[in-house]
Amino acid sequence: MQNIRRINKLLEKKECVAVFGESNVFYFTGFRGAGTVIISDGVVNLVVPVLEENRVSGINGVETIVYGLPGVGRSSHKNFYEVLQGLCREGNTLNVNVSSLDPSLYINLTSKYQVKDISEEITLMRAIKDEEELEFIRKAGEITSVALEKTINELDEGNNEKLIAGTLDYYMKKQGAEDYSFPTIVAIAENASEPHHIPTGRRYKKGDLILIDAGAKFEGYSFDTTRTIFADTREFKKIYEIVLEAQLEAIDEIAPGVKAIEIERKARGVIEKNDYGRYFIHSTGHGVGIDVHEYPPISLNSAATLEKGMVITVEPGIYLEGRFGVRIEDTIIVDEKPRVLLTPYKQI
Numbered sequence: 001m002q003n004i005r006r007i008n009k010l011l012e013k014k015e016c017v018a019v020f021g022e023s024n025v026f027y028f029t030g031f032r033g034a035g036t037v038i039i040s041d042g043v044v045n046l047v048v049p050v051l052e053e054n055r056v057s058g059i060n061g062v063e064t065i066v067y068g069l070p071g072v073g074r075s076s077h078k079n080f081y082e083v084l085q086g087l088c089r090e091g092n093t094l095n096v097n098v099s100s101l102d103p104s105l106y107i108n109l110t111s112k113y114q115v116k117d118i119s120e121e122i123t124l125m126r127a128i129k130d131e132e133e134l135e136f137i138r139k140a141g142e143i144t145s146v147a148l149e150k151t152i153n154e155l156d157e158g159n160n161e162k163l164i165a166g167t168l169d170y171y172m173k174k175q176g177a178e179d180y181s182f183p184t185i186v187a188i189a190e191n192a193s194e195p196h197h198i199p200t201g202r203r204y205k206k207g208d209l210i211l212i213d214a215g216a217k218f219e220g221y222s223f224d225t226t227r228t229i230f231a232d233t234r235e236f237k238k239i240y241e242i243v244l245e246a247q248l249e250a251i252d253e254i255a256p257g258v259k260a261i262e263i264e265r266k267a268r269g270v271i272e273k274n275d276y277g278r279y280f281i282h283s284t285g286h287g288v289g290i291d292v293h294e295y296p297p298i299s300l301n302s303a304a305t306l307e308k309g310m311v312i313t314v315e316p317g318i319y320l321e322g323r324f325g326v327r328i329e330d331t332i333i334v335d336e337k338p339r340v341l342l343t344p345y346k347q348i
Contacts, residue, residue: 003061006027006028006125009125010039010122015041016093016094016095017039017095018036018037018038018084018088018094019037019096020036020097021097021100023291024037024097024100024122027122027125028044034052035047035052038065038084038088043063044062046064047065047066047080048064048065048066049068049069049080050066053066065083067083085112090112091112091113093113093116094114095116096109096116098117099117099119099123127294127307128307130309133221133289136220137288137289139219140177140181140217140218140223141225143175143177144172144216144223145225146175147168147172147175147214151164151212155204155210157204157206159203160199160201160202161186161200162200164199164204165184165186165199168212169184176218178218180214180216180217181215181216181217182222184213184214185199186199186210186211188208188211190322192209192211192324193320193321193323193325194325195319195325207230207232208231209229209230209236209324210230211226211227211228211326211327212226212227212228213327214226215292215331222288222289222290223288224331225329225330226317226329227328228325231324239276239326242318243318243326246266246268246270247267247314247328249267250264250314254312254314255306255335255336255338256307257305257307258305258306259304259305260299261302264284264300267284267316268284284299284316285313285314287311288313288331298312298314307334308336309333311331311333311334312331312332314330314332315328316328
């Protein structure tokens with residue numbers, strides 16, 4: 001990963017910078033664990049608690065500093081605030097991503113420094129993926145695709161939602177996933193009317209609708225897809241076709257320079273035209289990267305403009321309470337022609 005290039009970009013016209021949050025630390029250093037990136041006098045320091053001491057080393061261009069707690073580990077370790085004060089003099093400006101701070105830490109920092117918030121700058125940097133990041137996301141998509149297909153092919157009557165979700169998780173790990181982007185959602189029939197359903201003991205029987213929302217994580221990067229399958233009824237097919245039309249029309253709208261709100265309006269417009277607008281109860285999509293939910297939001301409240309290299313989802317849905325729900329989701333690379341990272345398992 002091009003971590004030093006990212007850090008140099010972050011340092012433009014800044015002296016002391018402190019970056020908090022594990023996802024951000026990973027983005028700038030490649031280290032996955034608890035820590036803070038503190039940049040002072042052009043030196044990049046990765047400041048980690050003593051529990052990470054045995055596994056943090058050898059990061060190119062990064063100095064490692066270990067801090068401790070009173071009575072824990074080696075008494076020679078300074079605490080975090082002593083390390084920070086040794087790198088960034090009190091009273092000076094400290095550039096911090098405030099959105100990643102808990103209230104007590106924010107209060108402590110603002111009592112000692114002139115804090116300047118750089119949260120938006122980091123968010124926008126992370127939104128534009130380089131080729132290596134895109135390749136990791138593609139690979140996460142391939143893993144998810146294979147696992148989804150294997151899980152559906154092995155589906156038997158009597159399998160419950162927990163077992164189906166566990167089978168999918170197993171195959172993602174078997175195909176090389178290091179983790180899951182989020183807890184896998186499996187919702188059968190009436191449970192699919194809950195967009196964030198938690199798998200239960202509800203059992204599958206032949207002809208039931210099944211909604212599956214899942215994503216593998218590979219080399220620190222996430223993927224996200226939803227498929228709604230089976231249910232051989234006229235009403236299901238009608239709803240399914242409306243959601244699919246909404247998704248395809250929204251995807252056709254994707255291009256650099258397009259306002260994210262226009263993608264939302266396109267998908268929502270199709271569903272509203274078919275008189276199901278009140279049953280589309282969430283936004284159309286979101287950015288994807290290290291975290292499964294990143295910038296830009298694809299919603300009616302979004303002020304974002306799409307840029308080449310962003311990765312977003314398009315996931316319209318219709319949810320009929322107590323009966324069933326349909327959602328179709330794909331992860332898409334923003335380019336002059338959108339690159340859709342489709343799973344091979346087709347919905348009906």
